[in-house]
Amino acid sequence: MNSETPPDPKFETLAVRTQMSRSHHREHSTPLFMTSSFVFDDAEQARALFADEVPGNIYTRFSNPNTNELVDKICQMEKAEDGIATASGMSAIFTSFMALLRQGDHVIASRSVFGSTHQILTQILPRYGISFDYADIANPDSWEKLFKPNTRMVFIETPSNPALDLIDLEWLGKLCKSKNVILNVDNCFCTPYLQTPLEYGADLSIHSATKFLDGQGRTIGGLIAGRRDLLKEIRFYARHSGPSLSPFNAWILSKSLETLAVRMERHCQNALELAKYLETLDDIEVVKYPFLPSHPQYKLAKKQMRLGGGVVSFQVKGGISRGRKFLNSLEMFSHSANLGDSRTIATHPASTTHSKLSEAERLAVGIEPGLIRVSVGLEHIDDIKNEIDMAIVKSRS
Structure with a gap:
């Protein structure tokens, strides 16, 4: 390499080297921030933080240095504009639904989804006046006719759980863009190391961090990464409904991503x-x-x-x-x-x-x-x- 500017870091390097700024203690490994709240320098800083005029931490239900580091890593891995951490994979899926869907909206979902996702679609969303239709993975030609004027989101798993059927992300991304519909992808089976749905046209990529991202069966957590405008709505919902990830679990998951x-x-x-x-x-x-x-x-x-x-x-x-x-x-x-x-x-x-x-x-x-x-x-x-x-x-x- 003859340039003074090195090329962008590769996936593995980002996973290892993406860390919060060191404190005055100059620790090599990220410390834990087991605190429920953070102090303000003065009344004006408190006002500015609550008004979202300046960056910073207010309360761990909103953000925490450990969850911030984890989200920073997953956004770089997924090539996402923004992201948020949640208490579990299912809370990530449910939060993405409730933050972005309204009464009268319609969802199209791949027929093969995780059992709890099926329960949300069939038993919980209808309570809020949100309808859905299942699409057949084996028959892509049938998908377009399922779109309605009130279709707001397409939700899929690829590969599916547990049959391991695939959906063409590039094709579906283009179809959703043409319909102005959000494409929400459960990327749990692949992790961003194997698949990056956002590069194929998806708007959101969701993880149960409990699975391969942790990789050792130690903790549960969820992650949502994607478009900044959608994450703004998701963050508002999560901030006030509270599906927050604990700093300890975020610390574990951030270390897990290194390997x-x-x-x-x-x-x-x-x-x-x-x-x-x-x-x-x-x-x-x-x-x-x-x-x-x-x-x-x-x-x-x-x-x-x-x-x-x-x-x-x-x-x-x-x-x-x-x-x-x-x-x-x-x-x-x-x-x-x-x-x-x-x-x-x-x-x-x-x-x-x-x-x-x-x-x-x-x-x-x-x-x-x-x-x-x-x-x-x-x-x-x-x-x-x-x-x-x-x-x-x-x-x-």
């Missing part, structure tokens, strides 16, 4: 190798993983994702009874409803995360009774494969 790139590389490497291995086993059928050549949207995955993600879905031959035997035979894997952990987790979505959907609703989004979702961890791949082999053998009896 996000290396963790996701290993998650994806293990997941791809496991998916390929599962396809060779006679006892396993319908293996789904975005970077498998057999995935129906393999080319799209390669276009909009850096790697295939850390989740693999598959079915064990023999239906739900065999699937339960398989799960009960696992010894090393954690049997939990979480994902994105350093430890491999196996889940039966039909009876846990998506149990509130009807059987017809589950089948419509590819959740067969025997579907197993594996969040592939950071263990050695040979041990992960051996665990699968052992559970297959035990579940035959």
